[in-house]
Amino acid sequence: GSGSGSGSRSVGPNGVDEDAIVLMFDNIADEDDPYVAGMEGISMLCDDLGIDALEDIRVLVLLWKLGANEKPAQISKEEWKKGCIELRVDSMAKFKALLPALDTGFLDRTEFKDFFKFCFQFNRQGTHRTLDKDLVTALIPMTLKDRVPSKRLSTFCDFLTESKDESYSRITLDQWTSFLDFCYEVEDIADYDEDTSAWPVLIDEYVEYLEELEKK
Amino acid sequence: MADSKKRFTIKPFRTFVQMDKTGAEQIWASLGDAIDEIHHRNASSLSFEELYRNAYNLVLHKHGDLLYAGVSDRLASHLLEIVQRLADVPDSSLLEEMAHAWSEHRITMVMVRDILMYMDRTYVPQNRRRPVYELGLHLFRTTVWEHPRVQPRVTQLLLDAIAEERAGLLTDDRTLLKQNLGMLLELGAADASNVYERDFETLFLGTTQEFYHRESLDFLAKNTAIDYVAKAQGRLEEEKARAAALCLAQTTEGPLQNIVETELIERHAENLVKMENSGFAALLKDETKVDQLRDMYDLLVRVPSSVDYLRDALSERVKIDGAALIADQERGQADPPAFVRGVLKMRDRYGNVVSTAFRGEKRAAKRLRESFEDFLNADARAASCLAIYVDELLRTGLKGATEAEVTAELHKVILVFRYLADKDVFESYYKQHLAKRLLGNKSVSDEAERAMVSQLKAECGYQFTSKLEGMFNDMRISRDTRDAYKRHKKTQQPRQADGNNNGSSKPVDIEVDVLTTGYWPTENVPPCTLPGPVNGAIQLFSDFYLQKHTGRKLSWQTSTGSAELKATFGTAPNKYRKHDLCVSTYQMCILMLFNEKSSLTLGEIRTATSIPDQELRRHLISLCTPKHRILRKGSKGKAITSDSDTFTFNADFTSKMRRVRVPLVSMKETSISGAAGASGASGAVGVGGVAASGGDGYTAAGGAVPENVEEDRRHLVEAAIVRIMKARKRLHHNDLIAEVTKQLSVRFVPSPQFIKKRVEGLIEREYLERDETDRRVYMYVA
16 A cells, blocks of 8 residues: 555555554554454454454464464465455455455355365464364364265264374365365265275275274 | 102001091900900910000090990999909908908009000090099999998908907908008008998998097096006007007097007006095105106096196195195294205205106296295295395304305205295394304304305395395404404503492403494394493493594493303302303393392393393393202292292302303294294303394394394385386386386385385375376476
8 A cells, every 4th residue: 555644544556545454453453463353353343343263264264364374373474465455455444344254155166175274384383384173173163064065074084083093183285185185085985996086094094994994 | 669759748547547437346356355365364375565555546536435435334344344343242251352352453453454554544644534544443442442342341350459469359451451551551542432431441440439438438437646657557558559459540640549549648647646545646646656657647647637636636745845844834833944954855855756757847837946946935935034044054063064055955955945936034034143153152064154155146136135244244354353452451540440340459351353334134132231340341342432433322231241250159258159151231230130139120120220121021020040049039920920029049059061151031922943042152241242132123023024124125216216207207006016016026025015015105296207198107306
């Protein structure tokens, strides 16, 4: 946005009020760092919007659309500004109006893949590159609801929970994104070919788990 | 004649007379009679020239049709005579009569043909008629042969004769058969009819099949497989000989052989292999029956697909014997060297089967190799057993052997080594054993050791053996260092040992082996707490050594090495018994504690010595065994129960020998037999050797792969993946797996799963990424 003199509002190219945007950010910014809004601030935003910060997937969709990519669990001031301008939201009212559009049903496959990846990245802790298994089993049903058959979701989470394999106590990005690809590509596990597949070993073992279940 | 200035012209023969029909018929009549005479073998009265001329004239004067038709009729009527006689001839002489009639007819036809040669050359081709000779044969076929009372009987007689031969009855005269069959062939050739096939061959092949079908079933039901083989071979040769003797058509030989082979061999191949007691599979169990196996092979190889059963049987046998060897080893009834000897014996035995019974067939050799690889690589136990076998050879087995014997024995090791998939496991165990032999000075001979290394080098390349050679080098250099140290000590003034005064004023003698860390199997066991005099000696040596090699660091491997302690037992002054105890380093540390206190708990000992718990228990127990009860254990039973278990110096210990060697109890978990770290190198007191004892990631129970090898494998696979991807930039999953497997197969065979896990790790660490459009393609991240 361009600099303004006293009293005049600066209106950017999209016709949005950039000062208002900045003001909204300042309300939610961290105490120690005015350029960053962490989960506390984001929760406040959610409260204002009337959505549940922990359970409502639209939070993640919003943050994704705003472009909160730099670091997990936060959005930077620059990202906020850029995102709000693009989305043309400069007030709480406009945010509220935006909420219905945040339904993941509106996303096509490619967009959703990107969003799904974001969900992983955003939920990491600090400099960790992986997600804790328990978080994964919570996120999977939440993010993939209505896009993947619920049976698939529940068996996968059961499989993860029951697994005693040490290496699965943390899930990598590759395993995360592969799971979605797997759900898209392999609807019937009879089609699954372990020998030539380049699916992660986690998926191979999940399929074995499903095959065991089918036998019973 | 006119004067010859004019051209000569040939004038037509003036006496040329146009021949009319009547004239022609007259001439024909005389020819016809002549044919009759020829037929009745009264030809001597005839003039060939006259007859020829007559025939010639007829044709010349355009009466070919008349002549041809006449000949045809006359021949036909003669043949009718013949066949009417033949039809009534009894069976017993029919073949002979038939052959005779045929023979006579041919003679007739030759003469007739000769007379009518002009017609054959002119009229016949111009009018597209059958040539005279062929005409004669054609008529013979249609008139004589195909008579309802002739053909069926002759055919049957022929088949019966053959059947009788097969039944073992001698036929009177194969010549008759040959003549009759030859007749059919000629008849068929003459008018392009398939009379031989229709009236003989088809039926002959049919009866042959029925005969052998039945005979083989009957025979097999009542006889052994090997008897069957002899009989079958006999029959095959018999049929071949008969076909030749009867001059059967070439085209019959193939189908005939096929039928006999199918009925005798192909149908029963499986049975011949599986028959109880006498089948191929059963005979394989008996080492003396190789020749019989070969006979069976020689029979079955005529139908190549049948040999599959033989190869299957061989493979199955190897599998069974192999499983028995493994079971014995598992149960503990056979020790690892016995296992290897068993494998070598099997190899010799079944190798002989392949080269003798299978006549060296390549497919059988390949199958044998695969069968060995299968049972030997079910797990990694073969690798560890082989290493122990080699250890035994190089400790004692090759004692007194000549160079040739050494080479031969070690070569056998390589033969088994070739079968192994887990060659790296072998290498790891071999290295550990080698380390112990070198440090304990247990090698039967230096030449034998080096011979083994050079065989491994020839087999696997220098990368496999460069570290081993480093180990030899270290030992040589160590010896030199020791000599230098001895000389150095002489020049030093005697000094007090530093450190704790344990009441001994003389520093302890030590002999040190200095090893380069990279070459030897390493253990990251921190040194235990050594007694003062020992520390002092170590210090002296370190000073000496590091002065010569500044910048180096010495880490003392107290988990190995041995010591000699002077011990005093007994109570009263005159009842003291002195013994020299040969013990391990750890045991030395333990025993020295008892100079201060006569009784200590496990916990106290551990604290004082810092020996790792499992080893501590082992070395302690070894001092409490019934034969070497130097310490008395407080609690009952063999095992140490808790930290508060007490150990007391046993002053009542006795031994017949002045020098007492205290052996180490073995740890059952290790698959390295013999006491790890067993010392007792007489005279040598050493600190500073390296060897792996159990429970450290270097050994594994049963057939598991030791942890150190697993770790190496992970590194090797990752390095291979990175190397390949860096070169190729983009590669499909399957191709990557194949390439990695190929590159590593000299050392071990990674499973696709194993490779895949490493790939995932590299994706996570951003060395690789998946292609956006095709997740089965990996890309190198620069």
